[in-house]
Amino acid sequence: MKKFFDKENFLVSSFEKKAKAQSFVLAIAILLVFLITSFVFMNTLYVFADELGSIVSGNPDVAIKDFLRSLPIYLSLFCSIWTLLLLHATFRRVNDEKWHRSLKKDAICLLAFGGVSILYVFVGLIAGKYSSIVEGSPSAIYPLDSIIYSLVFIAIGVFVLVYLKKLEEKIPYVVPGRTDIVTKARPVYCIFVTFWMLIALFGLSGGLYSIFIYDFKHEFVFFGIAVILAYLISPIQLCAWEFFYNEIKPEKKKEMLLPLSLVSLGCSVTTVALYMISLSTGLDAPSNAGFGMFPVAFAASVNIATLIMVFTPLIVSVVALIKGLILRKQQ
Amino acid sequence: MKKSALIVMASVLSFSLSACGGVKNWENNLNDYVYSMNFHNNFNVLQLTDIHWNNNSSTTDSKQYLEKLFNEVDKHLKATQGNNAKIDLIELTGDQFMLSNSYHVKTFLQFFEEQAVKHGFMYAAIWGNHDRHGLYNPNWLGEQHKKAEHCIYIEEEDKLYGRSNFVINLNQGGSTKWQLFNLDSGASFSETAISPFRDYDYLRQDQVQWYIKENKAADFAPAIAYYHIPQQDNLAAWNRIHKENVNLKHKFFKLEGFADNGNEEYASDFIEVAGQQSLRAAFQGHAHNVDWTVELESGVVLGLGVKTGVELYYAHIDPADNDPALQEGLASVGINEKFDLIGASLVTLVDDNHFDLEHVYFNERTSGDFVKWVKW
Numbered sequence: 197m198k199k200f201f202d203k204e205n206f207l208v209s210s211f212e213k214k215a216k217a218q219s220f221v222l223a224i225a226i227l228l229v230f231l232i233t234s235f236v237f238m239n240t241l242y243v244f245a246d247e248l249g250s251i252v253s254g255n256p257d258v259a260i261k262d263f264l265r266s267l268p269i270y271l272s273l274f275c276s277i278w279t280l281l282l283l284h285a286t287f288r289r290v291n292d293e294k295w296h297r298s299l300k301k302d303a304i305c306l307l308a309f310g311g312v313s314i315l316y317v318f319v320g321l322i323a324g325k326y327s328s329i330v331e332g333s334p335s336a337i338y339p340l341d342s343i344i345y346s347l348v349f350i351a352i353g354v355f356v357l358v359y360l361k362k363l364e365e366k367i368p369y370v371v372p373g374r375t376d377i378v379t380k381a382r383p384v385y386c387i388f389v390t391f392w393m394l395i396a397l398f399g400l401s402g403g404l405y406s407i408f409i410y411d412f413k414h415e416f417v418f419f420g421i422a423v424i425l426a427y428l429i430s431p432i433q434l435c436a437w438e439f440f441y442n443e444i445k446p447e448k449k450k451e452m453l454l455p456l457s458l459v460s461l462g463c464s465v466t467t468v469a470l471y472m473i474s475l476s477t478g479l480d481a482p483s484n485a486g487f488g489m490f491p492v493a494f495a496a497s498v499n500i501a502t503l504i505m506v507f508t509p510l511i512v513s514v515v516a517l518i519k520g521l522i523l524r525k526q527q
Numbered sequence: 528m529k530k531s532a533l534i535v536m537a538s539v540l541s542f543s544l545s546a547c548g549g550v551k552n553w554e555n556n557l558n559d560y561v562y563s564m565n566f567h568n569n570f571n572v573l574q575l576t577d578i579h580w581n582n583n584s585s586t587t588d589s590k591q592y593l594e595k596l597f598n599e600v601d602k603h604l605k606a607t608q609g610n611n612a613k614i615d616l617i618e619l620t621g622d623q624f625m626l627s628n629s630y631h632v633k634t635f636l637q638f639f640e641e642q643a644v645k646h647g648f649m650y651a652a653i654w655g656n657h658d659r660h661g662l663y664n665p666n667w668l669g670e671q672h673k674k675a676e677h678c679i680y681i682e683e684e685d686k687l688y689g690r691s692n693f694v695i696n697l698n699q700g701g702s703t704k705w706q707l708f709n710l711d712s713g714a715s716f717s718e719t720a721i722s723p724f725r726d727y728d729y730l731r732q733d734q735v736q737w738y739i740k741e742n743k744a745a746d747f748a749p750a751i752a753y754y755h756i757p758q759q760d761n762l763a764a765w766n767r768i769h770k771e772n773v774n775l776k777h778k779f780f781k782l783e784g785f786a787d788n789g790n791e792e793y794a795s796d797f798i799e800v801a802g803q804q805s806l807r808a809a810f811q812g813h814a815h816n817v818d819w820t821v822e823l824e825s826g827v828v829l830g831l832g833v834k835t836g837v838e839l840y841y842a843h844i845d846p847a848d849n850d851p852a853l854q855e856g857l858a859s860v861g862i863n864e865k866f867d868l869i870g871a872s873l874v875t876l877v878d879d880n881h882f883d884l885e886h887v888y889f890n891e892r893t894s895g896d897f898v899k900w901v902k903w
């Protein structure tokens with residue numbers, strides 16, 4: 197147990213003071229942008245679920261009309277995700293060349309998504325597709341809020357490009373390069389982690405929204421708590437993986453993975469068990485206690501989203517456990 | 528450390544106790560579920576259903592549609608019933624919202640309050656499955672309805688199934704002439720804890736018993752029930768007509784399933800039981816491509832309202848389409864041009880024993896709005 201908290205086992209222990217500070221600030225920035233992105237993701241899912249509902253019900257014309265109105269919301273999500281990628285590429289820099297390339301690409305994407313979004317709204321206004329710049333829905337000032345949001349990300353993109361230029365003269369970023377955590381099967385790894393990240397984004401906003409949305413009346417109290425735990429376990433797990441496990445020195449990872457995966461498995465199994473017990477006490481609970489947390493699932497009257505939310509952390513834990521066992525056998 | 532643990536435990540305990548307290552016994556408090564209005568001949572009840580404001584909606588466009596619709600209904604009533612005629616009550620039969628947030632709810636209620644003052648109506652709100660489906664607490668939604676001055680909405684802390692069940696008694700000369708029941712037909716449920724699919728909800732036994740007692744308390748006044756999800760009776764009637772050639776009066780369109788849960792185990796006996804008492808009609812929403820209405824052998828008129836507005840999905844009616852169900856619907860309404868199956872339905876309580884039903888198909892068009900009134 198002691199080794200989990202031994203500073204010497206972590207990469208940051210070998211960093212200089214300034215590098216430690218920069219690393220810490222970046223980690224905080226990633227967490228903050230992750231939080232914002234999770235709320236944008238939930239709102240985009242709401243928009244998407246409604247459009248999916250129109251298509252499934254045989255009205256693709258309504259879905260297209262809605263999509264065209266809500267395009268700036270999708271672009272806002274892309275801006276948020278690209279900022280997350282940009283920060284992550286900086287935090288987990290492997291070497292300068294790769295990092296510069298990645299930063300440049302991400303900054304250009306931000307400028308493009310933000311620019312297209314603003315242009316789109318103005319064209320929509322001129323063409324009469326939006327009755328005013330504060331037409332309303334999903335917020336009181338939509339689509340003005342999407343313009344403001346895009347401007348923020350354009351500013352980030354410009355800042356990064358200017359920063360890259362300055363890097364050629366002076367290097368103010370001193371965090372040392374890290375070992376690439378992906379060694380083999382990169383496409384499989386990327387698909388898996390992207391899926392996990394989306395689940396974690398959904399889980400974080402779902403879990404936080406749930407505190408306000410869930411009806412904790414009567415028999416729904418237990419269910420509400422179980423669902424909030426089920427939602428929050430994914431982002432907590434992702435956070436632990438990124439900022440704890442991936443921060444362990446490579447030579448120490450082998451011995452620490454197995455106990456870590458067992459902790460993760462214990463938490464996941466407890467969450468699944470709690471969810472199942474809570475559901476069996478009230479099969480009406482999900483639709484009555486705050487079904488807003490299951491947008492796509494409910495639109496299709498299918499319970500899949502709930503099951504994905506509950507079982508993804510379990511799958512992640514089992515994968516980690518198998519890897520831990522293999523590594524131990526190799527030792 | 529121990530002290531803080533005690534404080535946390537005490538807080539959790541008091542929260543749990545407060546959450547469990549104050550549950551009302553509906554059987555001993557029947558009056559708490561009653562809202563009274565004055566009855567007069569030609570009392571007009573307009574049913575709007577499945578408005579579906581959501582994150583994609585342009586509330587500006589939707590408000591414009593609803594405003595035009597109210598004006599059209601007002602014009603129609605004055606033309607057919609005289610200058611004093613107006614919409615007396617609007618029944619919102621569920622799914623006013625889906626995938627929406629607090630902005631939509633506040634804007635919607637503010638709009639209805641303005642229109643209520645302008646046209647002189649009250650409006651009653653019924654829960655649909657999707658009204659629970661938003662970024663707000665369902666309790667908060669209920670509270671907003673309670674606060675709205677012209678909204679009729681009763682939600683008690685009780686064990687009666689559903690969030691809100693209430694009855695509007697239409698009184699005249701000291702007696703109740705009509706009862707309008709507003710029932711919450713729920714949302715959906717899993718048959719087991721691990722079911723990947725969910726069934727649509729149904730009217731439960733205690734709701735049927737509540738109806739019986741409330742109706743008895745009003746000396747078995749004729750009643751009309753409004754709820755969101757059609758029960759199995761609609762499909763059974765359709766099958767009796769189309770598969771067993773039973774002769775029942777029926778009209779309008781059925782272009783998709785009724786979307787009841789389709790499961791005998793979860794069938795409701797509401798129509799059968801209430802029909803034996805004094806139920807005269809039951810109107811629902813939920814299936815947007817359906818406004819099919821039938822008069823059962825018991826004399827109960829059973830039908831779906833016309834979907835209101837252009838959100839989510841609705842039927843595009845094209846006379847060139849050879850679909851038999853569509854052609855049957857077209858023949859029943861006598862329309863021979865393209866139109867969308869959106870609008871509203873109007874029940875007029877002619878006197879203390881009779882009612883009329885009309886569907887209005889109302890489409891906004893740049894070349895002039897499409898309006899067709901079709902009598903039942």
